Amino acid sequence: MNARDRDRLPALDSLRAIAALAVLLFHYTSGYERVVGPHTGPVPNVEWGHLGVELFFVISGFVIAWTLERSSSLTDFTWGRLARLYPAYLAGAMITGIVVFGIGFNPSQIQTRDIAWNAIIGLPQLVKANNLDASYWTLGVEVSFYIMAAAATYALPKLRFEIFCLVWLAVSLAVRGFLPGHVRFQLLLVSNYSPLFVAGAMLFALSPAMRPDRLTVATFAAAIVVAFVGIEPHWLRPTSGAGVCVFVGLVFLTATGRLAILNFRPLVIIGQASYSLYLIHQVVGYWFIFNAERLGVPPIAAIAAATLLVISASIGLRTVVEVPAQRFIRNATRPIVGYEPRAAMADPLQPMQTITRIEGMQPIRGSSDRPKNFE
Template sequence: MGHETSTPSRMVELDALRGIAAVAVLGYHFTTRYQEQIGHVGGMALDLRVGKYGVYLFFLISGFVIFMTLERTRTAMDFVVSRFSRLFPGYWAAVLLTAAVVYAAGLSMQQLPLGSLLLNFTMVQEILGAEHLDGSYWTLQVELFFYVQMLFWFMVGQLRRIHWIIGGWLLLATVEGLCEKHHWHFSYWVRELLILRFIPFFALGILFYRMHRHPGEWRLNLAMVLLALLAIAVGERPVFLPVALACCVIFALFIRGGLGFLDTRLFVFLGGISYALYLVHQAIGFVVIHQLEQRGVPALLACVVAATVSLALAVGLNRGVERPLMARMREGWRRRGMRLETT
């Protein structure tokens, strides 16, 4: 579809950002979040609270990549198969692995009732009223609802009017945020299904893709970026504006070719396993940290061991489940499409 502007090396940079974001979230969970929820034996001097904002960088990346993907997609089912094969095989394997560890050696607070555990296989357990088996899973429902919205606009042929769609998102997000701040009523279902608390971050990713892909409309896209930042400033807690600004700086560097230094073996490796690492690190990592600290291992060393275990599990999940099943499902769909075209 038109002239290709994104090179493979540029996508490596995006994958590297995913890897960095996943490691940042892991650092936050193992230090600060564990301390808040369970408590490190002897306390934890290291506070990596800033790492939790790595998920918002994920949201920008998704906005960029999903819009790019849909511009190159022929049919809705092509997109559905692409996203399903990317998300669910690895996720289901991670749920099974996490459940096995948590119920064998985890804390009682980690062990969900069977009904809640089964709902975790849907990826939308939160809106169904169930707890997450792994605390990191909350972002997956957000991502899934974003994909559904984008698929809807693709199916009705309105992605060419994306700036109007983003304008509507930002208006609704601002109204929802003001209602939250002033304790006014706002529909729970509209807020959750349209992911209004997070949609400005996805919008920023889309707008940076438009800047990258269509340099001639940079003024419009820059104006929309400023509107997205305004929506975040008005509708969200104060901390989210600097988070959004930091994400914008990173993406401005990216589209101008300023992140080439991320194209290294380490970052390529982390990018490749970033989804698997995100899926398996928190609940299993907490089990490892707890078991080690109960045996007298210092908190920081327990965190390092948990991170090493998480990386090893992520590599196994990525190479043993995620990549092969994704390739098999996509190849099966491609062959089915070829058979239909020849009949």
């Protein structure tokens, strides 16, 4: 195992893999029949698989809170996010574009004019254009969270992050309740998903190294409560709230090193490539399943083969595009960012106990340290 692998928390990678595979199975069963058409034979209904997206958002809240704490500046954070998101996104969009416009498999009726809007993550939803892959809507949600969290952190350095989270939760509720028709505003504000990100962020804030107080606990509790609150006539969302509690529990157990059972190497590898897998699985998988079934392959076998195909392709993308591009961008921007990473340090995915043991004190925002495995 190399140094990079030792700096990761494998169980959290496995949790990402589970979330990605859940979304994949949802798309290949229920989603396929809605977008492409009926399978040629019976398949299981994995309708619950869409909940994998919500698990991703909780994980993202946890990791981004740590990333903001360790980033030396807004420039550091911005370049880190660009390095993480864009190389794989452009590669995934290119592969999807080849299937849609080159091969001609276009069940979602994506137009050539949509291509330009897809150059900026999250823009298609705001201008009512189509994403090249319908899964890309979640990237816009993530980017909106990054922008708001970074703005609160660096524009208002004396403001407690908990205060930002509480205001965000309150405004999200108000927008959902009083401005239900303002779709673009809700997209920019991420009003439907703020409890997920806040709950994940507060999990990090509750780690002993961060010296949590009553405000931290209150903010975490507020996120859980808001997860149960809907809008009229369905003001109570017990299923959604219970799901958030389960996901928060899973991330907590993983972050504290209590889910060692997930240290299963194949699952860890898929989790490390989960971003690329998420980017390419839908359209490419639909195309493969559609053609396999036309050749007489049973739907279950076609789904299994498509799953192996996109997992293999995503691991290849991570190896050939994601990791080299991130390394190149970080090295190229080092004079701009002005940081020198330490030879060995805690990673954002290390267990909370390990973070406490290594750091010993509350991390100081704006320090020159930066995690090697900055994801």
